[in-house]
Amino acid sequence: MITLTNLGKIFRTELIETHALRDVNLQVNEGEFAALTGPSGSGKSTLLNILGTLESFDSGDYQLDGKSVKGLSDAALSKLRNEKIGFIFQSFNLIKDFSIYDNIELPLRYRGLNAAARKQRIEQALELVGLHARRDYLPGQLSGGQQQRVAIARAIAGEPRILLADEPTGNLDSLMARQVMELLEQINRQGCTILMVTHDPDQARRAGRNIQIIDGQLHDSTLYDPLAQHTA
Amino acid sequence: MEQLFYYLKVSWFSVKRAPLPYMLTVLILSLGLGVFFSNATFYYRINSDPLPAKSDKLFFPMMLLVPYQCSNCKPPSVLSYSNIAKLNASDIPSAKAAMYSAGGYLRLNSEQAPTPVNVRITQRDFFSMFDVPMLHGSIWPDNQARDEVLLSKATAEKLFGRTNVTGQQVLLDDRLFTVIGVLDQWQMLPRLYDAFNRNYLNPTEDIYLPLESGYDYNYLSNTNSSTFEDADYRKLATDGRTKAIHQLQYWVQLDTLAQQNAYRQFMANLVADEKAAGRHPSAEANQLVMMRDIVSYFDGESGDIKAFAIVTLLFLLVCVFNASHLSLNRYLSNQYEFSLRRALGANRSQLQVQLLVDMGLMSTFTLTGAAIIAYGGIKLMNYLWPANSLFASWDLQLMLALAALTLLCSYLVTLYPSLRASFGSLNKQLKE
Ligand SMILES: Nc1ncnc2c1ncn2[C@@H]1O[C@H](COP(=O)(O)OP(=O)(O)OP(=O)(O)O)[C@@H](O)[C@H]1O
Numbered sequence: 001m002i003t004l005t006n007l008g009k010i011f012r013t014e015l016i017e018t019h020a021l022r023d024v025n026l027q028v029n030e031g032e033f034a035a036l037t038g039p040s041g042s043g044k045s046t047l048l049n050i051l052g053t054l055e056s057f058d059s060g061d062y063q064l065d066g067k068s069v070k071g072l073s074d075a076a077l078s079k080l081r082n083e084k085i086g087f088i089f090q091s092f093n094l095i096k097d098f099s100i101y102d103n104i105e106l107p108l109r110y111r112g113l114n115a116a117a118r119k120q121r122i123e124q125a126l127e128l129v130g131l132h133a134r135r136d137y138l139p140g141q142l143s144g145g146q147q148q149r150v151a152i153a154r155a156i157a158g159e160p161r162i163l164l165a166d167e168p169t170g171n172l173d174s175l176m177a178r179q180v181m182e183l184l185e186q187i188n189r190q191g192c193t194i195l196m197v198t199h200d201p202d203q204a205r206r207a208g209r210n211i212q213i214i215d216g217q218l219h220d221s222t223l224y225d226p227l228a229q230h231t232a
Numbered sequence: 233m234e235q236l237f238y239y240l241k242v243s244w245f246s247v248k249r250a251p252l253p254y255m256l257t258v259l260i261l262s263l264g265l266g267v268f269f270s271n272a273t274f275y276y277r278i279n280s281d282p283l284p285a286k287s288d289k290l291f292f293p294m295m296l297l298v299p300y301q302c303s304n305c306k307p308p309s310v311l312s313y314s315n316i317a318k319l320n321a322s323d324i325p326s327a328k329a330a331m332y333s334a335g336g337y338l339r340l341n342s343e344q345a346p347t348p349v350n351v352r353i354t355q356r357d358f359f360s361m362f363d364v365p366m367l368h369g370s371i372w373p374d375n376q377a378r379d380e381v382l383l384s385k386a387t388a389e390k391l392f393g394r395t396n397v398t399g400q401q402v403l404l405d406d407r408l409f410t411v412i413g414v415l416d417q418w419q420m421l422p423r424l425y426d427a428f429n430r431n432y433l434n435p436t437e438d439i440y441l442p443l444e445s446g447y448d449y450n451y452l453s454n455t456n457s458s459t460f461e462d463a464d465y466r467k468l469a470t471d472g473r474t475k476a477i478h479q480l481q482y483w484v485q486l487d488t489l490a491q492q493n494a495y496r497q498f499m500a501n502l503v504a505d506e507k508a509a510g511r512h513p514s515a516e517a518n519q520l521v522m523m524r525d526i527v528s529y530f531d532g533e534s535g536d537i538k539a540f541a542i543v544t545l546l547f548l549l550v551c552v553f554n555a556s557h558l559s560l561n562r563y564l565s566n567q568y569e570f571s572l573r574r575a576l577g578a579n580r581s582q583l584q585v586q587l588l589v590d591m592g593l594m595s596t597f598t599l600t601g602a603a604i605i606a607y608g609g610i611k612l613m614n615y616l617w618p619a620n621s622l623f624a625s626w627d628l629q630l631m632l633a634l635a636a637l638t639l640l641c642s643y644l645v646t647l648y649p650s651l652r653a654s655f656g657s658l659n660k661q662l663k664e
């Protein structure tokens with residue numbers, strides 16, 4: 001469902017050019033749970049942002065469901081983000097003065113769903129992440145793990161086919177991290193494709209596929225090799 | 233509709249997040265708009281056309297019918313009684329009236345304390361020419377001298393406590409006059425029939441007296457008059473009618489271009505006749521000025537009002553600049569939320585609608601603030617310059633203009649920030 005061919009990304013500033021990604025070739029199939037690992041600054045977030053169409057690329061091609069995203073209008077890209085892709089960030093990115101309910105509703109608001117349809121999806125998502133009782137709380141009144149579960153609920157409320165998670169457990173302690181992982185696995189079992197950036201070897205091992213990025217280049221391996229990361 | 237409420241809610245939350253800078257933005261904009269608007273009200277009123285249907289049909293003829301020689305002279309704005317008699321001889325105008333103003337004292341009977349009044353001394357066509365509305369009674373049937381006056385509505389109310397007082401008698405400077413008519417509420421703004429010396433900023437008169445009676449009873453002009461040769465200006469009834477005492481303003485109504493051309497020709501012929509009779513020593517300098525142009529002809533545009541208008545416009549610009557700066561800061565701190573919404577699927581036009589709603593909300597607050605400040609400003613100006621207070625009233629048109637200007641300023645204040653917010657890079661904000 002995701003096909004990257006010879007994809008390259010260069011960040012240019014006045015002083016330097018950073019080749020954040022070079023010649024990346026990647027094929028992700030429907031239903032996969034892939035972990036992206038790699039040293040800091042290797043280009044993991046950049047790759048995820050390009051997959052989420054939050055960032056443009058300089059060379060190569062990115063095809064989603066067989067269609068290139070190149071040259072799509074802003075409206076088309078927004079629609080694609082809104083309907084096909086769910087985003088989970090390391091820092092949750094919840095709006096602090098909006099209730100849990102309103103936060104989850106946010107992407108649905110830009111989709112032209114009526115109030116009843118929105119409500120049904122939000123309740124479903126809340127049910128899944130186990131926070132139905134907290135629907136009127138503000139994000140600040142929840143623990144970090146709960147906040148990330150709200151962010152997951154927001155990402156899946158639109159029933160996306162791909163979930164992109166950038167270090168979703170990076171800000172959580174191990175217990176809460178495990179809960180979030182279990183939740184993601186559950187979502188994956190329901191058919192959603194997941195790409196997740198992580199620094200945690202245990203999490204990477206639990207994912208069905210492990211993709212390593214070193215210095216902007218891809219080292220795909222379905223087998224997890226802990227030594228690879230340390231010797232790189 | 234429901235989505236609109238959502239946009240409003242998002243705007244309101246962003247206001248609540250930083251209420252102080254927001255209030256400051258609104259305050260600065262309101263101040264600029266309020267000050268500008270209170271001044272603009274004046275400017276607009278003073279420059280407005282009191283008789284749009286007629287202001288290109290009423291003319292003010294001026295001629296150098298004076299007994300002295302003068303080269304490159306503008307004709308005086310006033311004519312003598314005998315000049316008027318010659319001009320009145322023409323049947324070309326559809327209406328014509330000579331006039332001047334004087335002061336007097338009015339009371340009902342000799343026991344009462346007299347009140348000072350402004351008297352317009354004029355001829356019967358005055359009322360039709362300037363569309364003066366009548367409430368009761370009628371105007372004089374001709375231009376003869378008669379002891380009959382018309383009162384303004386306010387004067388009738390003040391004197392009698394009611395308006396239907398035709399047939400009643402009043403004492404004007406202790407002469408007995410009969411009231412033959414009462415005008416309805418009438419305030420020609422600006423009062424262009426008396427434009428010389430910026431008199432057009434004054435209110436209309438309290439009482440109206442026939443020109444011939446004014447001369448008979450020796451009412452001297454309280455605006456401008458000039459006397460030549462041996463004429464004694466205090467003897468209006470005699471010298472005033474025969475000698476060179478210039479104190480009459482003259483208006484004619486010329487409805488068509490043909491009439492106007494014919495009248496110009498009539499004036500030229502009159503000069504030729506006068507020259508032949510030795511009464512027009514100077515070169516011809518006739519003027520026939522349209523009412524629409526009368527203020528600028530007399531150079532009566534108030535320089536200080538204009539300067540003040542420019543200053544308040546500059547002040548408004550400074551305020552808009554400052555407000556947009558504040559607003560930019562506000563949007564920059566909100567950019568994170570914009571990026572988040574974009575990342576979750578809001579497209580640019582949806583964010584633009586959000587910004588339009590933002591603008592609408594700000595306009596509402598600003599309009600309220602500006603209206604209050606403008607109202608206060610007008611009250612203050614009326615207090616400082618009570619003579620100008622006539623020009624401080626609002627109508628629907630002015631209110632709409634204020635609303636439009638407020639929208640425009642709010643738009644300017646949100647435009648640049650909105651572009652920054654919706655075209656900025658997406659992922660930077662979300663990383664932290
Ligand atoms: N907006 C940007 N402008 C310039 N350079 C950038 C920008 N974003 C990322 N980079 C550079 O691109 C490279 C890849 O960055 P990226 O954020 O993808 O790394 P990462 O693998 O996610 O690192 P981490 O594990 O620390 O999150 C880095 O060298 C980074 O400095």
Ligand SMILES: [Mg+2]
Nearest residue numbers: 044045046166
């Ligand atoms: Mg990263």
